[in-house]
Amino acid sequence: MKSLIVINPNSSQAVTDGIDASIEPLRSFGIPIRCLTLPEGPPGIESQLQADLTIAPMLDLARSQTDAAGYVIACFGDPGLYALRDQTKLPVIGIQEASVFTALTLGQRFGVIAILQPSIPRHLRAFGAMGVLDRLAGDRALGLGVKELLDRDKTLAAMIETGKKLRDTDGANVLIMGCAGMASYREPLQDATGLPVVEPCQAGVSMALGRIALNLSHSIRGGDDAG
Amino acid sequence: MKSLIVINPNSSQAVTDGIDASIEPLRSFGIPIRCLTLPEGPPGIESQLQADLTIAPMLDLARSQTDAAGYVIACFGDPGLYALRDQTKLPVIGIQEASVFTALTLGQRFGVIAILQPSIPRHLRAFGAMGVLDRLAGDRALGLGVKELLDRDKTLAAMIETGKKLRDTDGANVLIMGCAGMASYREPLQDATGLPVVEPCQAGVSMALGRIALNLSHSIRGGDDAG
Amino acid sequence: MKSLIVINPNSSQAVTDGIDASIEPLRSFGIPIRCLTLPEGPPGIESQLQADLTIAPMLDLARSQTDAAGYVIACFGDPGLYALRDQTKLPVIGIQEASVFTALTLGQRFGVIAILQPSIPRHLRAFGAMGVLDRLAGDRALGLGVKELLDRDKTLAAMIETGKKLRDTDGANVLIMGCAGMASYREPLQDATGLPVVEPCQAGVSMALGRIALNLSHSIRGGDDAG
Amino acid sequence: MKSLIVINPNSSQAVTDGIDASIEPLRSFGIPIRCLTLPEGPPGIESQLQADLTIAPMLDLARSQTDAAGYVIACFGDPGLYALRDQTKLPVIGIQEASVFTALTLGQRFGVIAILQPSIPRHLRAFGAMGVLDRLAGDRALGLGVKELLDRDKTLAAMIETGKKLRDTDGANVLIMGCAGMASYREPLQDATGLPVVEPCQAGVSMALGRIALNLSHSIRGGDDAG
Amino acid sequence: MKSLIVINPNSSQAVTDGIDASIEPLRSFGIPIRCLTLPEGPPGIESQLQADLTIAPMLDLARSQTDAAGYVIACFGDPGLYALRDQTKLPVIGIQEASVFTALTLGQRFGVIAILQPSIPRHLRAFGAMGVLDRLAGDRALGLGVKELLDRDKTLAAMIETGKKLRDTDGANVLIMGCAGMASYREPLQDATGLPVVEPCQAGVSMALGRIALNLSHSIRGGDDAG
Amino acid sequence: MKSLIVINPNSSQAVTDGIDASIEPLRSFGIPIRCLTLPEGPPGIESQLQADLTIAPMLDLARSQTDAAGYVIACFGDPGLYALRDQTKLPVIGIQEASVFTALTLGQRFGVIAILQPSIPRHLRAFGAMGVLDRLAGDRALGLGVKELLDRDKTLAAMIETGKKLRDTDGANVLIMGCAGMASYREPLQDATGLPVVEPCQAGVSMALGRIALNLSHSIRGGDDAG
Known part of the structure; x- marks a missing residue:
């Protein structure tokens, strides 16, 4: 079974652990959820400069998750949200x-x-x-x-x-x-x-789980993009 | 276990059946979902007049669901959305x-x-x-x-x-x-x-299930409403 | 001569009397103005729930005024404004x-x-x-x-x-x-x-009197509604 | 009894006559209405340049109406609307x-x-x-x-x-x-x-008559302007 | 060589002098800049009434500058901005x-x-x-x-x-x-x-100089205005 | 004398040459302008994904221009605009x-x-x-x-x-x-x-030259950032 991938684009494992705990009530929905830390990120994201520099490694990390059913970008600021949507047809939600x-x-x-x-x-x-x-x-x-x-x-x-x-x-x-x-x-x-x-993070994961269940994404898999 | 109550405020059972079928992919989330028809509603809601007249019986129907964990008002137009939020502290979502x-x-x-x-x-x-x-x-x-x-x-x-x-x-x-x-x-x-x-309806039910799981509603149960 | 009907959708006669007094300066315009209390309304309207529940009896009260030249709904919140516009082609103004x-x-x-x-x-x-x-x-x-x-x-x-x-x-x-x-x-x-x-109420009645004099309403009497 | 002054800021008497005819249904309200042509205006106002150049003579014409109870500026574009409001505390309405x-x-x-x-x-x-x-x-x-x-x-x-x-x-x-x-x-x-x-023009005159009857204007006569 | 004309629509030479000093750093761009006082203006513009009354003489003053390459209207409020754009095809910038x-x-x-x-x-x-x-x-x-x-x-x-x-x-x-x-x-x-x-004034003059250099204006010289 | 640096974030020298030609009329303002190509960029930027990936090398390129008086990011989409503003206190303008x-x-x-x-x-x-x-x-x-x-x-x-x-x-x-x-x-x-x-590009360079001349930037050099 595929998993929802939650990416914390900073490098603090403590933050990722907090995210992981926060979404505990949503595990009962039955879709596996995996929370990842971005090692290349800064300890915390405090500027647009820092946010933008996480995008490239975040895209790589996302691409390498072969069991992904969808993604949540878990930084208030949604860095790389539209870049990741360009990279994948799976549901992508930003927590902001x-x-x-x-x-x-x-x-x-x-x-x-x-x-x-x-x-x-x-x-x-x-x-x-x-x-x-x-x-x-x-x-x-x-x-x-x-x-x-x-x-x-x-x-x-x-x-x-x-x-x-x-x-x-x-x-x-x-x-x-x-x-x-x-x-x-x-x-x-x-x-x-x-x-x-x-x-x-609760809001983002909750939303993403619904999209996965409903097979609803920003891009139609197999469709020709006319929009 | 409490249920999400989905109310179709028109009287067409066929519409309710369609709603029921639409949310099938969300049943795997584990929260029971019950779809109700409003017998007092018109066969279809075509005007603000008709929409407004469904509110009183809809509120009654909602109140009588003693196992409710939350509500979805399943008419595009969200009739009675804020009235029902005045009546209950449980999550209430309009499909619109x-x-x-x-x-x-x-x-x-x-x-x-x-x-x-x-x-x-x-x-x-x-x-x-x-x-x-x-x-x-x-x-x-x-x-x-x-x-x-x-x-x-x-x-x-x-x-x-x-x-x-x-x-x-x-x-x-x-x-x-x-x-x-x-x-x-x-x-x-x-x-x-x-x-x-x-x-x-899929959007509304998906959203409501998340709110129930997260215990997140428009009104704080037990809190004094200062907002 | 037909009258402008002003409906106070709460049940307080004192409020209706206040409305009646407020529009005194507009009686010189020559169109009779009658202010009605809605007996089925609450003493005062404090929530969307209460507001919505006044709509059905308000529509009945409006319908029974056979001498109506137009209506004003005299509650800040305009409950039933669009429902009444669905019910009649006469001018309808909300005081809000x-x-x-x-x-x-x-x-x-x-x-x-x-x-x-x-x-x-x-x-x-x-x-x-x-x-x-x-x-x-x-x-x-x-x-x-x-x-x-x-x-x-x-x-x-x-x-x-x-x-x-x-x-x-x-x-x-x-x-x-x-x-x-x-x-x-x-x-x-x-x-x-x-x-x-x-x-x-002054604003609403003033506006409604102009509409009556100009024969200007939301719906063209006799026209086929294309909008 | 004071009059509502309607100023057509162009010099076409035919336009003024049309305005005068249009507001006939509002004469029953009992407030005299006088429609004036601005001789210094162009035959028709087709640009912001022309509109702006009518303001000075329009203000003069307005000032000289000693029986004014209020004003309507009868050009779609409302030239000089706020200038006239600076000049007088009486109600001023633009038809636009x-x-x-x-x-x-x-x-x-x-x-x-x-x-x-x-x-x-x-x-x-x-x-x-x-x-x-x-x-x-x-x-x-x-x-x-x-x-x-x-x-x-x-x-x-x-x-x-x-x-x-x-x-x-x-x-x-x-x-x-x-x-x-x-x-x-x-x-x-x-x-x-x-x-x-x-x-x-009907809309503007209707609105202005209400303001006169209700003694409601942009500036409080006698009050010190704090807004 | 043609000049950028900056018009101070009030009659205070001290204000014009202040404007002239403010734009000193932009003289190095090589386009002559001339700052004019409007003798017919009030000492200071404090109301829409005063602002509107400066438009006619301001337009005359602008028209008489035969060496104009463009204009800046140097009053916060931009009086006559669109009137001057109706009068000339040269760049016109308001400082507001x-x-x-x-x-x-x-x-x-x-x-x-x-x-x-x-x-x-x-x-x-x-x-x-x-x-x-x-x-x-x-x-x-x-x-x-x-x-x-x-x-x-x-x-x-x-x-x-x-x-x-x-x-x-x-x-x-x-x-x-x-x-x-x-x-x-x-x-x-x-x-x-x-x-x-x-x-x-610095903002307005800076913007106007760019427009002159780029030959970019609100109206295409020689083009038929279709917009 | 310091220069305005214009960065084309794609790798096409032909585009950079076009930019360079476009801003020719602004060279008379006296501030040197240098147009750079980003070798790490794609031949053309067609998606948010491509845009975001140019930011890191663009920031490096900008940082290495020791004679910079200001920057223009010359891609419609303004990739990295706010990141570069986080990196430098010099004026930064996006062409969009x-x-x-x-x-x-x-x-x-x-x-x-x-x-x-x-x-x-x-x-x-x-x-x-x-x-x-x-x-x-x-x-x-x-x-x-x-x-x-x-x-x-x-x-x-x-x-x-x-x-x-x-x-x-x-x-x-x-x-x-x-x-x-x-x-x-x-x-x-x-x-x-x-x-x-x-x-x-003409719009962006024109704007940036004014900022340099006026010493006007998003961040006060030496000031403590309270905004």
Whole structure:
């Protein structure tokens, strides 16, 4: 049986482990899911420069998965999403797009919790390309340094504070965690803000599993591409 | 084990049967799915008037399903979607919104095949409320009378012709079937147009199953609603 | 002579009386105006669920007005607006749409004073369907409990405070009162904020009277509907 | 009793006469309406250059109407609309904005019949400033020369043909006549296309009369302008 | 050799001198640049009324420049931009549009520093007509009186404070100075906020020089206008 | 004296030569311009996959130009635009963004002539990220095979035919050539369609030269990046 391949395009195994844990509830759907780390990636992706440089090795890694039934690119920013769709006819989902389209069924305006401030313009370009800016309440960064991000309590507190600002100042009805591998914060964040919280890897894997089951992809296998 | 409840808000058992067949590939996910017909609904929903009048009995029907794990409203037009979300904290998905958010990951501009011309303004209001008009290529009706719609060959031919117009004149890269219960046309339509085709009930059920597995809903159970 | 029928879809006669008083300046136009209460409605409409459930009895009430020259649905939220347009070829105006299109000629960005916080997502869906989100400055709730809303001084003070926030924080140049039957607050709110204030029932009735005089409706009487 | 002043900013008395006739059904509202020709205007306004040059004399003409209760600028293009609003605190309505906001309650997508092709970019700039482009189906010119426009039959035939293209090719559900003084074409155009047709001067005068009755203007008389 | 003509449509020679100084770095491009004051203009343009009344004399002044290779209208608000384009086939650039389209390559969301509060609705209409509202972070006024604006230190302090609000509260990544003739503030504002700052006259002249060199204009000289 | 570096990210020297010729009229501005070919690039860029794979070597090539005063990425699609902006504080312009922002001052709606059909979704994503979709008239492909594109007469004829469709069917007032290195077609295309035509490399270089002269870049050199 073929597997859904989830690629973490950074080189942190801890992040991949977090992704792997986050999608545990979706294993009951019966399709095997394998989460891979990209050894050539940076420890974390903090800029468009870093994101773009992961594309070439990510495409190679994807190509070598001969048992693939579909792919999820597990970095908020969806690096190489369309390149991978050019490379394969199998379903390919980016966790950023998946989290947005999931959030749009959970609240009228979505708020995004960005890990780092400089990511926000990148997010906005992506939301513009998706055509969903009318639904965006706001995108706010945690305001933590790299060291503080290693402290679970500080990170959760910052997430809750940021989520409440998105809710109260910006009018968000649903929150998106703008990162991969931090699903364990989802429930406490949800409880503290009273808002539904979308964890992108869960959203992406959930979406991809449905596509595999339905044999639904961006490109018709065998069809001549007229679109 | 609780079930996903799919409600066809018209009274045609044949449509419900078509829905039931369409979601067969998703039964392997392990969550029971029950498809219900709304006896109080009209044979088919052709106007906002008819759509709105299904809401009250649909809400009753939904409330009486004590084993519900979530709901799908299986009419393109999503009648009562927000009313049902007011009534329950369980996941509720409309097939129209689900088909649109699915299509948005399959092509840059989506085309909609409407069964009847007067439905188009209703669709456009919904797409405006969803905030996705920048991604709409076009929305075109089959141009068939009620009698012709009973003829499978004529209907398929009209779908293909309409799909090709959406592709060639309007620039659609992905198609949405603007109706429920006609999933058997999906594959031939896909083959003839070379475009991915989204069948709304499949999209809606796939999305709802993910929400149930992830315990992700529009309203936090137990939380105080601040959004 | 036929009359403009104004339907308050909640069951509060006091609200209907307020509506009736608000449109007094428009009686000089010479077209009789009759304001009706919907006995089957809730005392106040606070959710999409309640709004949707008023549609069926509202349609019945409308149908039974044999002297109707046109209709105004007098609830901010416009429940059943398109259903009633499906039922009749006479002019039908919703006070929400009328207030927005009136405000758009009075200031570049409009601010909405919502009575209750949970109404805001409903408003935003409606503004999206209307296609006017680029002109929205903000939508803010009074933040009063039901009991406080009965206190005229507290309510006016909250309206003024909310209006000033919409003006100073959100950049509104014109305000819309997001409710029916409170026209007596319009002038003091206008004086306190220095901004034009649109009272929706006045806006709706004014618009409907023009349509009746001009014989202008959504549906051509006798024409074959091709649109 | 004060009057609504309707200013035709071109110098053609025949156009003013047409405007005067068009608003006849609104005289029953009881507010006197006076239609004025701008002698300094060109015979017809065909460019932004001509439109802008009418503003100075139009402002003078408006200022000299000491019995004014409000103003309508009766040129599709609304020249000097905001300048006149800077000059007076009385209600000021442009027929272009009025026709658009009227059309938006009559159909989901509006089509505009432009007299001359070069006017279309000007219309689009205005619709963009109004924030209503998501509701525009199309804007098409009659394609007639100046001489042919004097021929009533040819003009009506071209209007009907253009209206049908807007309906069938562009998906318009309501039409706007992009000119002043041609209200006599409204009914036959409506009958031929089956779509509601908005005549801008009727829309503008109707709107302005409501504002006068309700004492509702862009600027609070006596208030200090904080917006 | 023909010259680029920069017209300051107000009558303040000091402003013209400031414009002249601001574009000094662009003189090395080799095309002569002449900056003119409009004697008929007001000392400063503070309303749409004043802006519109400058158009007629501005067009005359432009027409009389027989050595013109192109024009820049040097008032934030671009009065008469399209009228001048109707009058000449030479390149015509408005500094407002130029500053916006320059800013859009320097940051994802632009913030505008308006001199006076009442200018903001005018800006928003222009940005709507340009179709760039999705990229606007905010538009904020300095909040200074006319007298304080003469005080360089107070003005710079207010600009920096406003720029920081646009950056921190509204999320601007690039700033536009919403005025002409104040280029000397650009560098200190940039240093204080850490954001790129666009000075509109520099942006407009830079753009116009390119058009002249490339022989690229809105109207094809000799071509029949079919657009 | 430092130079503007123009990088053609494909490996065709003939394309680079075409770019070099196109910008000849801008050499008089006095800033040296050097056009480079990327040897690691494909002969032509036809997909997102190919575009993304040019980024890494393009960044290396850019980094090694020690005399750079700024950069232009000369591929319609702007591959690596934001990555290069992350790498350098010097001005960086993409020819796609430059051509769009140039076109927006030349006509109300722009039409794009794509070389290949599959590029269109890529363009639309970029225009969405730029926030300019309201100004797009249409994007149409030439419909030629690779071999036919080598035939100058066939290519010009297809460009003219496509340009006329964009003008007459889609309502374009200005055209953008969606490719690099074909500037010699600009004038005949302009003459045949009567519309201004933007050649992207000319637009990009013109814009970049202005930025260099004005010392205006996306990142403040020495400033702490707070945006």
